[in-house]
Amino acid sequence: MKYITVMQKAILTLLCCCLITGSLFAQRLVSDAKIVYRIETPPQADPSFEGGTLTQYMKGHLSRVDIDFKSVHYSYLINSREETVVTLIDNHGDKYLIRAGKDEYTKELNEYTQVQFKDGTETKQIAGYNCKKAIGKMPDGQTFEVYYTTDLLPENKQYNRRFVNLKGIPLQFEIINKNGSRMHVVATKVDLYAVPGSFFDTPKSGYKEISREELMKMGS
Template sequence: MQKVILTLLSYCLIMGGLKAQRLVSDARIVYKIETPAQQGGDPAFEGGSLTQYMKGHLSRVDIDFKVVHYSYLINSKTETVVTLIDNNGDKYLIRANKEEYAKDLKEYATVQFKDGTATKQIAGYNCKQSIGKTADGKTFEVYYTPDLVPENRQYNRRFVNLKGIPLQFEIINKNGTKMQMVATKVDLYPIPGSYFDVPKSGYKEISKEELTKMGS
């Protein structure tokens, strides 16, 4: 009898864990941007926001730095990325082809995540700490919820190897400083397909090289 009870208890615990985990196809996650001074963060970015949208094989990331706004339209089926930039009213569009998509995906696929012991609750979800390590040895901290698993692992290629959806994470800037994204809201509802449409007008299409020259 005792063995039967233990078996049923184990089954209930397993089923409970499976029930808690949700495969996410459509979502909107809003993050606030923090720039910790001890990590050399730029205070100019403080108060900005990042919004992640998902819909099947489509995803979109909006980053609002108050003065400059970036949008990344990612299509994992066609393996393309379109970047939209609104710099104080000057609007630019940049297309990345399959080769560039594959190159970036390969780079992020080398990032390895190792779970830590810390936990915290973010936006109503229990999250686990994980440390990401890039191929060149740089590390960044992530808190993810294993209760939400993305249907499309490439919705954000930065986290293709993560075992859940990150609700807090660090981004390493080119100068070595870090920005921290902390989720404030998680909405799980059907996202309109129009959110992922590439604008047909209003933006000047340029190349990455042209953008680099403009910033030099």
């Protein structure tokens, strides 16, 4: 009987080691990825914003966010090494390019580093990944909901500065609009593959380069 007990202990120890090792290796450090989200707009939103998508690309220190609606397309090309952001806007065929340098990049990053996330108890599965709920609190006191997975850890924490303090990759989150309404962004597909470097190139033609101040004057 003592021999069986010893064997049982040995097997139990082996199983525990396997479970611990498995949980550690379940976490994947992500350098390259493409995540597609659907955008759920509030009922009072402009119908032209229905059916929108948000696509997040990552490649090392480079990242890109594409937001597509029926008639308007936004792209944000982020270089965390050079600390720059290039914004591309295609509004009914009118194309504009806006550059943000290191000063603006650092200012916005400092604002996002003040966002604090507090884990909740709710969980759900999104796009095949187990996610836990967290509430993000912004410096102005506003809060927003996010579900994130710890199975995927971004190699570049600044791939999306909004989530620089999050302990994983968000697969569902809220975006608060200027009028106070909220859009829900929910992942539908996660692809982990070598994203082409050309995805992050700034266009050399086809866009009119303007400043952020000029954009504001245009009423966009």
